[in-house]
Amino acid sequence: MNSAKVKGTLQKRRERYRTELRDETLSAARKLIQEEGYQGLTIRKLAQRMECSPMALYSYFADKQALLAALALEGFEKVAKRFDSTVHRDPLIAVKKILLDYIGYAVENPNEYRILFLSVETLGELELTREDLQERNPAFGPLFNRVETCIKVGVLQGDAFAVSTVLWTAAHGAASVLITAQKFPFSSRRLYAEEVVETILSGVQNRVIAGV
Known part of the structure; x- marks a missing residue:
């Protein structure tokens, strides 16, 4: 040799x-x-x-921050795998499925979700522009793409990034409650997630959301 x-x-x-x-x-x-x-x-x-x-x-x-950032990026990849199969002729149904899959990921992987989205240190370490989120972020990009399609076909109105941000905020809130309020007396945790998603989608359908 x-x-x-x-x-x-x-x-x-x-x-x-x-x-x-x-x-x-x-x-x-x-x-x-x-x-x-x-x-x-x-x-x-x-x-x-x-x-x-x-x-x-x-x-x-290099330090703890770099370690947390690596864990967060790994978490983004896991979230993305849940969205790979989210294709539907009705773009609004596709948006709904992504939001429910997002919440489902948090419920099934609470520790990873905490590292990814509930660690101030981790979020502070990741510097993301709008372009990063829209084009390369596997947790936000698929949602943005479906929302953009919804706006093009007229089922949603407003700025695609702003609408996506509002929808993600609602899903993130529901996910955070479900994994931190373990003793909250939900009649059904699944129905709670579905109701949050239905309510926020109904809200964005009935108003134009300007850029934020």
Whole structure:
């Protein structure tokens, strides 16, 4: 085997090792947050759990903020998978399904959702422009695209970004209540989610929402 081939093989092994260690680190961080909350997550404590040196983890994540941001981005990808199959001839029904799928993701993955949307540190770390949200954000982009279609065919009116933001706000509120108010006496948690979505969709159908 020539030297170039050996070098290439070693490089692939190093990259695979780095990817595996990064995935293990994120998994361990999620478990630590679940057990001790955000305040309990530190690079040093995480290193102890993984039986490695803190410096080894610092080579992947500069600090706790970077670690939380990585967990958030991973969460965005999971949310996006729920939206991949959300295609319907009626664009308004597609919007409704996305909103319910969004709430469903939060209910089924409360810890991931907290990391993604209820951590002030995480949200403060992610600098997103309108273009980022509309074109590249897997949690917001699909909703924006369906809303834009609804406006084009005349079933909704207003600025697509503003309408999408209002709809996301309602879904986020419902999701947050469902995962934080565990003892709230809902007659049905599923029906609560559906009622929130129906109410907010009815509201945006009956008014023009200007850009925000």
